[in-house]
Amino acid sequence: xxHLIITPVVVPLLAGIxxxxxxxxxxxxxxxxxxxxxxxxxxxxxxxxKTVNTGDIFVYALGNWAAPFGxxxxxxxxxxxxxxxxxxxxxxxFIYAMHSTDKAGRHFHALFQLQLFGLNGAFLTGxxxxxxxxxxxxxxxxxxxxxxxxxxxxxxxxxHFVVINLAGSTLFLFAVGTLYGILGTLNMAxxxxxxxxxxxxxxxxxxxxGLLLFGVFALKAALLPLxxxxxAAYAHTSAPVAALFAIMTKVGAYCILRIYTxxxxxxxxxxxxxxxxxxxxxxxxTLVIGVLGAVGSKHLRLQTAYLVIASVGTLLIAFGLNSQxxxxxxxxxxxxxxxxxxxxxxxADAIARRRGEMADRLxxxxxIASPRLFGGLFxxxxxxxxxxxxxxxxxxxxxxxxxxLDHPALPxxxxxxLISGLLALIALARTGSLLFxxxxxxxxxxxxxxxxxxxxNELAPIVGLLGLCLVLTIWAEPVLQYANSTALQLLQPYHxxxxxxxxxx
Amino acid sequence: xxxxxxxxxxxxTACGVYLCLRNxxxxxxxxxxxxxxxxxxxxxxxxRLVIGQPPVITGSSSAYADPIPQALVLTAIVISFAMxxxxxxxxLKARTDLGNDHVDGKEEA
Numbered sequence: 335x336x337h338l339i340i341t342p343v344v345v346p347l348l349a350g351i352x353x354x355x356x357x358x359x360x361x362x363x364x365x366x367x368x369x370x371x372x373x374x375x376x377x378x379x380x381x382x383x384k385t386v387n388t389g390d391i392f393v394y395a396l397g398n399w400a401a402p403f404g405x406x407x408x409x410x411x412x413x414x415x416x417x418x419x420x421x422x423x424x425x426x427x428f429i430y431a432m433h434s435t436d437k438a439g440r441h442f443h444a445l446f447q448l449q450l451f452g453l454n455g456a457f458l459t460g461x462x463x464x465x466x467x468x469x470x471x472x473x474x475x476x477x478x479x480x481x482x483x484x485x486x487x488x489x490x491x492x493x494h495f496v497v498i499n500l501a502g503s504t505l506f507l508f509a510v511g512t513l514y515g516i517l518g519t520l521n522m523a524x525x526x527x528x529x530x531x532x533x534x535x536x537x538x539x540x541x542x543x544g545l546l547l548f549g550v551f552a553l554k555a556a557l558l559p560l561x562x563x564x565x566a567a568y569a570h571t572s573a574p575v576a577a578l579f580a581i582m583t584k585v586g587a588y589c590i591l592r593i594y595t596x597x598x599x600x601x602x603x604x605x606x607x608x609x610x611x612x613x614x615x616x617x618x619x620t621l622v623i624g625v626l627g628a629v630g631s632k633h634l635r636l637q638t639a640y641l642v643i644a645s646v647g648t649l650l651i652a653f654g655l656n657s658q659x660x661x662x663x664x665x666x667x668x669x670x671x672x673x674x675x676x677x678x679x680x681x682a683d684a685i686a687r688r689r690g691e692m693a694d695r696l697x698x699x700x701x702i703a704s705p706r707l708f709g710g711l712f713x714x715x716x717x718x719x720x721x722x723x724x725x726x727x728x729x730x731x732x733x734x735x736x737x738x739l740d741h742p743a744l745p746x747x748x749x750x751x752l753i754s755g756l757l758a759l760i761a762l763a764r765t766g767s768l769l770f771x772x773x774x775x776x777x778x779x780x781x782x783x784x785x786x787x788x789x790x791n792e793l794a795p796i797v798g799l800l801g802l803c804l805v806l807t808i809w810a811e812p813v814l815q816y817a818n819s820t821a822l823q824l825l826q827p828y829h830x831x832x833x834x835x836x837x838x839x
Numbered sequence: 840x841x842x843x844x845x846x847x848x849x850x851x852t853a854c855g856v857y858l859c860l861r862n863x864x865x866x867x868x869x870x871x872x873x874x875x876x877x878x879x880x881x882x883x884x885x886x887r888l889v890i891g892q893p894p895v896i897t898g899s900s901s902a903y904a905d906p907i908p909q910a911l912v913l914t915a916i917v918i919s920f921a922m923x924x925x926x927x928x929x930x931l932k933a934r935t936d937l938g939n940d941h942v943d944g945k946e947e948a
């Protein structure tokens with residue numbers, strides 16, 4: 335048994351516990367400890383990439399209880415891909431938080447680590463009930479982070495976020511209970527085996543449980559019509575938290591990909607391809623709603639939140655194609671969109687700080703300090719978000735259209751992706767011209783020079799996240815090779831099942 | 840007994856959904872509590888209803904009560920307790936911050 339697999343879960347948990355013990359005034363130690371834990375997680379994730387890149391699937395049985403009787407953690411290519419994306423994103427979000435956000439409340443550092451504990455656990459677990467538990471951990475931490483710093487609008491958005499997620503958790507439990515009641519197991523690999531041979535009289539229940547689960551994951555991924563909680567929550571929380579939450583919608587997307595290739599995939603007999611008829615149309619509609627929201631937004635951060643919804647739409651269109659090329663494209667697009675939308679959240683905050691009372695409202699305002707620097711960064715981010723050549727957003731969309739070529743819904747995919755790209759471009763171009771061109775000279779009294787000067791903690795994360803997108807563009811081929819072999823691994827769930835259950839099948 | 844339990848879960852869920860859709864935070868919190876009661880009961884009976892059986896297989900008994908749902912429900916109870924506590928505190932905070940207990944923070948005209 336390879337103990338490396340459990341380390342991405344243990345490190346943030348231990349760091350979170352240690353952070354709780356520190357006093358409030360020890361900010362420097364807290365930052366050092368948090369940063370150390372984040373770097374350790376990144377190193378472990380990269381080490382795991384190297385380990386699983388041989389094509390093997392590693393299983394860690396907790397307490398050495400063999401599956402399906404105990405809980406297992408499973409590291410395959412998809413899991414490790416998600417872990418690395420999370421680790422990279424969280425480092426940059428945290429560096430930005432060190433600018434000032436982390437001092438606004440007592441437990442920011444501990445909650446940040448516990449959030450990562452929940453995220454890493456949700457990606458690693460191979461047990462459906464354990465997935466629920468990790469969901470609750472990451473949600474509880476996210477409630478705290480969302481409300482961090484306080485404020486009227488934040489509280490209101492937070493209340494909606496918490497209530498809808500609690501309702502979602504209830505649905506999750508109903509679905510898990512139904513599956514257990516019928517199939518008598520919660521281990522995902524074992525479920526995959528048992529779904530295939532379910533007797534016809536129980537089939538409607540198994541399908542209902544599968545669709546209930548889809549509802550839960552669609553809620554987490556902010557798929558239409560369950561996206562209404564996202565814009566307010568993401569627009570009103572603090573910038574580093576919004577940037578970190580860029581991965582939260584991807585947890586939903588990850589679960590959809592995992593459950594519906596493994597348990598309800600091609601080989602699931604009568605329940606095969608359960609959500610095929612639902613996912614693609616809903617994803618297309620989500621993309622449309624996302625860009626329409628972005629066009630209609632009057633605040634930059636709200637616009638970014640709608641662009642996150644649009645990116646979820648694009649991502650799930652790719653997964654919804656249900657082919658190797660489609661899934662591989664989605665996996666390439668996933669880190670790109672996570673990094674780009676996180677960068678836009680951070681940039682929006684950096685710009686809003688410099689506009690005084692105008693904040694991020696999209697109206698002509700004062701000239702901001704260092705307009706060339708921020709204008710340039712905004713342009714690069716906008717190119718990434720709108721999917722223009724030559725950066726990774728374009729590559730992702732191009733591959734998406736190519737993957738859709740032999741799919742019956744090609745006209746729909748083509749039309750929606752291209753038109754929404756145009757609308758996103760219009761929305762971002764309008765934002766850019768309002769923020770940087772149609773400006774009037776700043777009045778003398780709101781010139782506070784120490785805020786205006788861009789500092790390392792502000793610029794480094796934005797530049798870093800954009801740099802990661804550049805890496806995805808330049809080294810697109812090895813990334814895509816990895817994504818392709820991940821998709822292949824997902825579409826052959828036999829290997830996963832065999833790795834988990836070993837000789838028992 | 841199965842019918843009785845099923846009806847009970849149904850009624851609890853219906854009450855929970857109804858209360859969740861109310862416009863004040865207090866009924867919403869109560870609704871979430873009802874929903875979590877319903878789902879806990881549901882999880883519990885997913886191990887099937889048996890009377891007077893041990894949860895572990897012993898040499899003398901032929902039947903047993905499924906112990907897994909009991910463990911699951913224990914976890915679910917703990918989590919829903921924590922969540923309810925959190926949402927109550929948040930509702931109180933919203934009452935203070937927003938000046939009223941409407942879920943959208945504003946009294947209708």
